Amino acid sequence: GQQLNQSPQSMFIQEGEDVSMNCTSSSIFNTWLWYKQDPGEGPVLLIALYKAGELTSNGRLTAQFGITRKDSFLNISASIPSDVGIYFCAGGYNFNKFYFGSGTKLNVKP
Amino acid sequence: DADVTQTPRNRITKTGKRIMLECSQTKGHDRMYWYRQDPGLGLRLIYYSFDVKDINKGEISDGYSVSRQAQAKFSLSLESAIPNQTALYFCATSDSSGGGNQPQHFGDGTRLSIL
Numbered sequence: 001g002q003q004l005n006q007s008p009q010s011m012f013i014q015e016g017e018d019v020s021m022n023c024t025s026s027s028i029f030n031t032w033l034w035y036k037q038d039p040g041e042g043p044v045l046l047i048a049l050y051k052a053g054e055l056t057s058n059g060r061l062t063a064q065f066g067i068t069r070k071d072s073f074l075n076i077s078a079s080i081p082s083d084v085g086i087y088f089c090a091g092g093y094n095f096n097k098f099y100f101g102s103g104t105k106l107n108v109k110p
Numbered sequence: 111d112a113d114v115t116q117t118p119r120n121r122i123t124k125t126g127k128r129i130m131l132e133c134s135q136t137k138g139h140d141r142m143y144w145y146r147q148d149p150g151l152g153l154r155l156i157y158y159s160f161d162v163k164d165i166n167k168g169e170i171s172d173g174y175s176v177s178r179q180a181q182a183k184f185s186l187s188l189e190s191a192i193p194n195q196t197a198l199y200f201c202a203t204s205d206s207s208g209g210g211n212q213p214q215h216f217g218d219g220t221r222l223s224i225l
Contacts, residue, residue: 031211042216
């Protein structure tokens, strides 16, 4: 199957700091999605990207669809304790099938 | 009420037993998916269905089967469970009417332990 490399695997940051994480693939995708998963719950969609170069924001979150179509980035500004969770990227290229990264576990210290 | 409901939420069973995990949705989406989540491996696609009469294998379908009983219901079965099928299982839905690759919406998961 497709391999999506998501980094970093985990992060420990102080409340108020900005966060950056990324996802890279050897394959081209025409859609990138970013999800957040809280303990005991399913992944919840944060941002969807459909066009190379696209930059989309959702509150303090900003994601970008890489120009090469092989990568995507997620930034969180001014982190707060409720940002704690696992963030997943997903790339899709046809027929609504997506491939998921292994996740970035974010820890925020108050 | 949740839009995508999975039952049971937790299940412990023994090797060799037949297990069925159920998923129902009120989103009116035509596409449904089953994923498995293991620590450090993210989500892997088991089976997916684009319509009631459509069933497709994902990347890890061996040892699993599915049934799309209605547009709103998609069940996953383990005919003879084995310990390495211990994992967190997620159902997801998406809507084809928007065109392109529409985002998938997930249930809260079923934690399955096979002893």
